[in-house]
Amino acid sequence: MSKVRVLVGTKKGAFILTSDGKRAQWEVNGPHFAGWEMYHLKGSPADPNRIYASQTSGWFGQIIQRSDDGGKTWQPPGSSADELKGPDGTPKGESNKFVYEGNVGTHKWYDGTQHPWEFKRIWHLEPSLTEPDTVYAGAEDAAIFKSVDGGKTWKELSGLRGAKGHLWQPGAGGMAVHTILLDPKNPNRMFIAISAAGAFRTEDGGKTWKPVNRGLKSQYELPDPDAEVGHCVHRIAMHPSRPDVLFMQKHWDVMRTDNAGEQWREVSGNLPTDFGFPIDVHAHEPETIYVVPIKNDSEHFPPDGKLRVYRSRTGGNEWEALTKGLPQKDCYVNVLRDAMAVDTLQPCGVYFGTSGGQVYHSADGGDSWNPIVRDLPGVLSVEAQTLP
Amino acid sequence: MIRVVLPYHLRNLARVDGEVQLDVGGAVTLLSVLDALEARYPVLRGTIRDHGTLRRRPFVRYFACKEDLSLEPPETKLPEAIVSGAEPFLIVGAMAGG
Secondary structure (H helix, E strand, O other), rough: EEEEEEEEEEOOOOEEEEEEEEOOOOEEEEOOOOOOOEEEEOOOOOOOOEEEEEEEEOOOOOEEEEOOOOOOOOEOOOOOOHHHHHOOOOOOOOOOOOOOOOOOOOEEEOOOOEEEEEOEEEEEEEEOOOOOOOOEEEEEEEEEEEEEOOOOOEEEEEEHHHHHHHHOOOOOOEEEEEEEEEEOOOOOOOOEEEEEEEEEEEEEOOOOEOOOOOOOOOOOOOOOOOOOOEEEEEEEOOOOOOOOOEEEEEOOOOEEOOOOOEEEOOOOOOOOOOEEEEEEEEEOOOOOOEEEOOOOOOOOOOHHHOOOOOEEEOOOOOEEOOOOOOOOOOOOOOOOEEEEEOOOEEEEEEEOOOOOOOEEOOOOOOOOOOEEEEEEEEEEEEEEEEEE | OEEEOOHHHHHHHHHOOOOEOOOOOOOOHHHHHHHHHHHHHHHHHOOOOOOOOOOOOOOOOEOOOEOOOOOOOOEEEEHHHHOOOOOOOOEEOOOOOO
8 A cells, every 4th residue: 555754844853754545544753853944855756765854053054964764864965874984084074065156146135235145045955856866955045056966965056046136135034946846848947936036947957047927916015016037936836747837826826827937827816815825736636726825924824713725626716715624713823835745645635734833634635634743843844755 | 182062963963972072183273173073073064164164153152261262263272271181172052042
């Protein structure tokens, strides 16, 4: 029988939740890296026991961790006992060395001046669909790095900054590459999203990038609501069978494109509010999507104290509230952009984690929900792995 | 031997218990002690000082013999009690406040 492994990053460590295919009984393992902010963990589609993790601290900076046994044991890449026995005696300790390439330049700063790029942390790790040793990392300040040696060393794909990087300006949440989507049909095509800058696409494996924000409107955030860059994209999602179709949760507005970002249109429809962070797509129904609306940009919690996932089975515009099993009074949590995921079982499982430390799951595509755990530290990220 | 006390999270990261003992050749300075520490435990590179610039991370402090040496230049020689091993060199995570 298939199994599910859910990787949960929290403000104070990582947790691994496992279940069989029925998804009725769960085992909770953790905390791993207790006390550290675990921004994101994600397994390699090509080798599910290879898991990459971003471990960060306001004191001690960035650490990259890797497991090769499904999360049982971990090590910073390049620091294993075997590598310590290498010909030069010691490993280089470069798995956390994220250095911007070349003439770094500047981006806009809060006071209107230009400010040099400064590395702060890795928000998101996206392993290659085919090569277990290849992984992409989304950084704050906004950049994308690539490793082809299992995370031992990293190189920036600096062409991203050429996509009008001098005009990007951090919002209150920072300026980070938080979403990386790999096109399963075209290995040279990727999409990324940056808070307060927008969505970007490469067609040449990351050498060059172009903004793909036409159709986004930010009338309350930007002096030019239709600007080419500057839109606060919170998340984009893709179904692997249709990589030209993307769904977006923007600061305000839920959007979709059917031509790889060349033109977006709003599909907020009858949502009670179109502000939110996560968005995801059903594993088997490319037109079924999920969002978690929150009240507004100043009150990051669900309207009326009711935690409701909204599902559209029509690719947007027509939405239904999913409430069974979710708290419908006195609930004031948030769900962050990387804290929703789906598995590929039948029926599709849907997962999300909250700022209050709950991880909810649905084993029936969202019709009903149950908490797997209720009292973790605030959840930063959730990923689901479907295992044989 | 130079005795170095690491903060809790860095002890876990380096997988050491208690103090670290380092053999530092030549002058015992902030720079030479930190270089020796990172050579012995490469996993600590980037966690105390930035990669490349070797600047101290903002919320890491260096204490020796009841003195805060965090703002001293890297070439600063450490006190004799540190050199002799009578006292440990402390690498500390700064107070979070609150």
